[in-house]
Amino acid sequence: MILYNVPSRTAVDMKPATVGRLSQLAGIVAVKEAVTEPERVRDLREACGADFVILSGDDATARHSIFSGARGVISVTANVVPRAMSAMVAAALKGDRAQAERIDAALATLHSHLFLETNPIPVKWALARMGLTAGGIRLPLTPLSATHQPALLAALHAAGALPE
């Protein structure tokens, strides 16, 4: 079982001390942490055993989380650029900071623009624009507004998700 802490959506922050206690239960092996405070991964590392897996839940800061001891990321960006995202994470896990930073720089605008509206509204628009899906989405979510489409389209081109 993987715990998931995302106070921006749930309004409750499951603190590292709580995760540390839960990590002692046999079936709980990992946490997906969406809090982006720089010291959060370090605090989780200290609160949990060495075998406990920390995964980032935030694309924009995943690289830094990995440098602090996270084992990877559960990614929204990977929906549209899986190869680039896996290469970035692999470089970060290897400790190749320069390579990870170089790949991540090309993805930075995409990381942020995939949250121009409530996730998954932007990523579903992107997948449809790439011809991978038919673009359906369920209420109360709505299709990406026309005003946000040009910016996301530009980010998709910049990240290599669509040809230049």
Add this chain to the structure above:
Amino acid sequence: MFSGSLVAIATPMRPDGAVDFDAWASLVDLHLANGTSGIVVGGTTGESATLLDSELRELTQRACERVGRRIAVIVGAGTSSTATTVERVRWLSELPVDGLLVGTPRASR
């Protein structure tokens, strides 16, 4: 098991909102071919809030079959109700999944 770039995969739907299982297979294949190390089915990004249990079950079964244990298949199991979450964990655990993702309950602050 849980490391690298795992995707919080979107649930493809047709314009009328029905789950598009053909596109689902294509998306899973895309990740198998491009280095993704795990797929999170029916997370927030997968529109867990509006998926039916029957849809989540079929998405999970089809993903597991497609993946064939090559990468991790993880399923969003958390709900705002403890009893509902326990029930969902029970039936999801009978499928060949590698992990379940359980968040803190929403709107129960």
